[in-house]
Amino acid sequence: MSPSDREHEVEPTLWRALTHGRTLFSMLMFSIFAVMVYVAWGYPWPANFLPFVIGLPGMALSLLQIGIDIRSFFAAKGQIDPRTDFEKYMAELSKHTEGLELDYAKEKVETLVEDHSLVAKTRNRQELILFGYFFFLLGMVLFFGFWIGAPIFLLLFLRFYAKESWKLTLMITGGVWASMYLVLVTMLSQILWEGHITRYFIDTYLSD
């Protein structure tokens, strides 16, 4: 164990095990099944048959998984590698074959790999930022429509997340927008969602 591991080691308690992301996610899966089974209670037969047949075992297995997660948490003394199984598999493979590993995008976190809690924090931050951008894209498209929302998202992502130059950012944004417009509107005559605000604006100010 590295000195930094010892520094960050915290006594694994039941509360910490229950509030760990892995256990919380299993609880989320349990609640999805529980809610769906509860709702199915109000349906007549046979509409409720399969939701029961599938939902009840789903609840039981999710509960079992919660137990396994808690047990694993204690077995690992609260220090669980935040990498996915696939990443660990690939890293192990690269070690044996002396192949290259993929570069980490923003933060050089590989130096912290011994300290799982720090790596987890860095990854969580990265996930939040990326999900923030994704929900920004969804919001922009919902309110302003695809043709306005998508290029604004692309421009902001390329410039401020990917830190590309203004020149490349504008070139990619313009290129992607133009090629999509060419294919979808000019060639396929597709009409895409205009967005709530854009629709309101058009209806209020631009319609006859």
Add this chain to the structure above:
Amino acid sequence: MIDTMLNTFVQLLTSPYAMWMLLLGTLIGIFFGAVPGLGGRLAIAVTIPFVFGQPVIAGAVFLLSMHAVTGTAGQISSILFGVPGTGDDAATIVDGYPMAKKGEAGVALGASLMASGIGGIIGAIVLAVLIPVIEPIVLKFSPAEFFFLALLGITFVAFVSGSAIFKGLVVGFYGMMLAFVGMDPQTGIARYSDEFLFLWDGMDLITAVLALFAVPEMIHLGVKGGSISAVSREMAQTGVRAQLKGCLITFKHWWLVLRCSAIGAFIGILPGLGGSAAAWICYGHAVQSSKNPENFGKGDVRGVVAPESATNSKEGGSLLPTLFFGVPGSSGMAILLGAWLILGIQPGPMMLVQELDLVWILIWALVISNIAAVVILLFITRWVALLTFLRGGILIPVVLIVTVLGTLLAKGQWENLVLLGILSVIGYGLLKYDWPRPPFAIGIVLGKIAEESLHKAWALWRWDFFVRPLSVILIGLIVITVGYAVYRGFIDNRNRSKPNVAV
């Protein structure tokens, strides 16, 4: 049979639009295969909306050819840089990368290209040969058996979800539960949809697949990083002459290629066993059957041709349960099955009676796309290799936009964007906490089939459908599979001193 076989070959070759879609599918498949972190499942997920409304044959051929060649292109980064594009390509690294380090990258690439091509063709031949064998069996199946077969499909996939057996079952059941959303045809009840009209037709399959596969992959790509920038671009340079030499070397090991292709095709038939299993089993077979096993791991070309022929041949094999039983042979096939359902193709025993022409066209598409991929890659590998350097920062926003576009194009309902957001969070949770996602795709596809079959069987036989001979056999198989899976899950968890599951 021979008439249909030849007629469909001519029909495909003389249809310019279908051939164009086949070529386009092959090129897009090469792109998705060559960029590490993308892959065949994502390729199908993001292109489904664009084939919606296409002629059935052209759309089906496009999707299949795209899916079939991703493995062929995925080996480029494995061999040149030791970075597998997907898990299926991992076995190729063991000998492919040492060959590249010895200066034999071109030979390794040529050998793997040819082995992949031959594997793909043999997979298609195995499928074609098995059609007359499987026909009498498939036609004996009634709705009762199809109901149990759908349940068996879910349990099979969960069973082979590595050490995460319970997780696999839960995800499969979760997919099935989502398949029950919408108007119940028997009672007219709007299940789980109440006043949300956009859900009355059921959960949009395209949105669900994009949310579970495309968005999480992109977020994960951003978190872990995606391009190879630590090497000079000169490393990606390989000569056509060296690749041709590699192609010829493959024929020197024809017996090994043939054996591994046959093994791969049969592994593909078993639902749930993926390309990784096929590749590693055949790599092991190559080592075991070799007179000089000590050469493996140091750059032996047999270590390249064995896994490559297996991974590609399994696609032909996995089409068999997908097309004739409606039980996808792999996660890629599950998404493909969903896409075909959207196109209006109804996989099942009737494919053998009413849609045999389409089956043969798909077999020919598999053969032609594999040949096309080998020929194309032989000449453009050096440029395709540059795709490996494509930065995640550029790729992520473009794929996310295509994902949103796909959701909008699918049904034209803005509500599906909200659904995409919610399901993406769950999808990323599944990826992050090592819950296998393929059972979800299989569950959501099979859920509808299972319910329809159940209602038909109930109408025909009431409770008696449980005691039909084939039903009893299938119930027995389900019980054995689940029982063994639970037993193995307990043993694995007890033996595991340290958890190998991630946060």
